[in-house]
Amino acid sequence: MSGAAPAVADRSRRPAQLWDALTTLRSRFGFRFSATGRRAAALVTDGRGRMFLETWDLRGDTPDCRAVPGFERAASNVPLRGRPTDVVPFDDGSVLVLVARPGCHDLVAVQPDGGERVLGTVPGDHVTLAAPPDGRPGALLLARVGDDPAAACTAWTLAGSPSGPPVRAGELPALLLRGGGWLDPAGERFQVNVRDAGRIRPAAFHVRDGRHDFLYDHPGGSGGSGGSGGSGGSGGSGGSGGDTVLLTAPEAGVLLAATERNGRHVLCAGPASGPLRVLSAPDRLAGEVRPLALRGDGRWAVLRRTHGLACDLFLLDTHRDTVRPLAAPAGRVLGPVAWRAPAAGADEGPPRLWCLSVGADTPARLLGATVSGAGDARWAEADDGTPAGRWPWAPGHVQNFPGPAGDIEALVCGHEDWRTARHVVLALHGGPAGMWRLKFHQLFQVFADAGVTVIAPNPRGSIGYGQAFHEHVVNAWGGPDLADVLHLAGHIRGRRPTDREPPALYGHSYGAFLALLAACAAPGLWSRVAAVAPFLSGESLYRDAAPPVRAMIDRLGGRRRVADEHGPRDLAEPGRLSRLSAPLLILHGDRDDVVPAGQSRALARRLAELGAVPGVDFHHHEVSGAGHTPLDGSRSLHLATARFLAAGGWSP
Incomplete structure (x- = not known):
């Protein structure tokens, strides 16, 4: 969807119709x-x-x-x-x-x-x-009692x-209860990842007699397998962490594993008897790479690469150690993935790849394609048959905006281009260790249906872009991320006609705190502000919060004072809230166990003390029985919040 022009909204639809469709999502x-x-x-x-x-x-x-x-x-x-x-x-x-x-x-x-x-x-x-690998009814179950990962399994x-x-089939040592798979098409041997002296070792569980044996004689990793002599040279992994098998191809008896080598995790592949060969091609892909599916012959694997809001598929040739981009619809998150194996005697054609996908403007759909070794694919997609699956949702795409220290990636959703739309809102995510993800956000669709185009940025401090990017928020709540928000707002304001109003602000939890900081730091940049479950400062929240929230604040340095030209990051400090000029909506659940509702009550009291008129300058609405996400499931609150961002006023 990147770069696509938004469709013209059908304003003949009533908001109730959209909400009815959303309830079928x-x-x-x-x-x-x-x-x-x-x-x-x-x-x-x-x-x-x-x-x-x-x-x-x-x-x-x-x-x-x-x-x-x-x-x-x-x-x-x-x-x-x-x-x-x-x-x-x-x-x-x-x-x-x-x-x-x-x-x-x-x-x-x-x-x-x-x-x-x-x-x-x-x-x-x-x-x-x-x-079982042949698709017939039946199952192998691996169970562990208690939460100790070092406990034995059954x-x-x-x-x-x-x-x-269910019949008890045998006892096993401590396992990593993920990855693995069948080693033969008859379903007699199942690969498990055994926790062994601080490392992971692949083993085979024999279903008939309940015994297990390690796939490699040498415990040091794939590079020293005694099963095939082991080269021990540059082709082996030899890492201190052992091999964690991720996928198996039962028909071929092939494994795809992750191994630690020189402090890095790399992929390796080969027969279950070993040795596995380290694959260098996937290591050259920037971002987080995850194998999703291994074809039955063991040669082809589908890899998913994610970085921020970007998601791409690649086809890995495990024989030649090459990676090719796999053509797939843009603007989607893709996975899980499976190769359909043709049934015996059935005219189903070549193996077909199936993939679950979701996008900012597309609820989950299944995509299917026949894929060539060159990475060519023609995808057909199918919805789930619900009204939500077939509703003409507002378009969405990913866009990069200039920031003070590099590009700011954002999710954009709306029926109108943000440059000319009547109303625009900057939506700030919670966290601070959070991010907007490329998925279907029903809140954004409600805003778009009210004529508000959403720009949801991931400023510095967001997760999903590497540790260095996230570290910007540690010990600096409202530091680089506030600078990014203010710079982005200035950019948006400068690209819109002078007769269009300034952007509005929406934020939840930490995003609400950041929105209020931005509204006070640059009052003239904003038309309206909606703050859901806000807090006054990291220090104030620390005093009121439960132990898990306090631990998060300590871990991320939320009580560290940040002071620059924008002033201290404490909304209770003298001179902060008095700068707020945009109409403000405060929403909070009275049973919020993350950010106690007392934070919003204190905010409303402070505004009233400064002369702001409740019901005119600001609206404080406490939702009875609601927790940290008070809008969830409420048609009236969704629609009323959208109306506030579009035109002001509060009528839930």
Whole structure:
């Protein structure tokens, strides 16, 4: 979407219509493809407080999405019935649901028609599960009791329909309960990552007899594998941290692992018997690189690179150690990913890549493509069939703006170009160890529908751009990030016609604190300010906050005084709030356990003492029963906040 001209908004729609569409928006967690990539499933919540089960049929060219009839949970029922945490789809359309209860997990088989059957219970506070590699019903479960990562684990199996109950398959030492995978197409050996004397060592768990053995005789990493003689030369990893297997290709018996080498983590690949060969090509990609999928033959892997708001896919050839960009829709976050393996005797064509994607203007959709080794791909996408999935949302894109010390990356969302839009708002994220992410923000869509174009910057101090970038906010709350916000506002003001009003400010939590600092530092730059769950200063918050928040303030140096031409970063200091001239909206939940509501009450009292008139110069609205995110689920507060940013006035 970068550089695309915003579409003209359909102003004939009523705000209620948009909100009705938003209530059908599905938030997915636990999204997983079947072992063959022919099915997918996810646990889903919507805007009506419901949780249900969603399945996708990926066997054809056009995915079919449906909600499993009858499987529905309300938030109020979760404490009584347990909390669904993970799903495993099978190729016959059934799904295994993992339900967490104190000290154990229930296993629930859900059929395509909605029929449910509790298969049994596995003791354990932490449980991971894997379906058989051929996509048939069944599962291997690895469970650990308690929160000690050094504790031993137990393996359980579900075989057959599955008809249950789970059967204890063997005992294992302490495991890293992520990564790994099957080592053979029959599902007899499963690779696990064993915690061994301060390092991670790949091992194979034998499902039939419950034993396990290390894949490498030499514990020092992939470079010294005794299984194949081990070269020990430049091709080996030999790191002190061992190898952590991330993905496996059961048909080929190939591993893709991360290994520590000379203080850096690099990827390596090779047969399960070893040795693994270090891959240098991925190391040349700037940003955070994560493998998402390994094709069945073990040669091709999909890598995702993220840096800030940018997200790209690459195709890694593990045989030739080369990386090529994988053509994919811009402006999306991509993943999870799976290669669909053609069914035996079925005319499904070559392996097809499936990918879940989401963008600033696009709720989650499935993308599918046949990918060549050159990285060429023609993607087709499918929505989930809900009104939210098909609504004409406001366009969004990523844009770089000039800053006082380098570019400022921002998410832009709106029906109108920010240069000519009637109203613009700078939205400041919470944290301070936070960032705006490239995803679908329903708040931005509500603002856009009210005629307000959103610019959501990630100023210095945001996470996602490396540690050095984040360090700008440590011991300097309201330092470089405030300078970035003020510079960005000046840039925006200078690029808009003189008959357009100045930008507004919106901020939540730390972003609300930063918004108030900016409004006081440069009063003439702003038209209106909306502060949700603000605080007066790091010191003031420290006095009122709970221990976890105090620990965060100590870790990030929030009580360190910053003083420059903008004055101290304490809104209670004399001369600070008296500079505020823009109309102000203060929203706070009365049950906020992060930033106590007393911070907003003190802010409102101080404004009144300075002569500001409640209901005219500022509005203070405390939301009964709400926590740190008081707008959540409230149609009236979303729409009223959007109206305030567009025209002022407060009428929730």
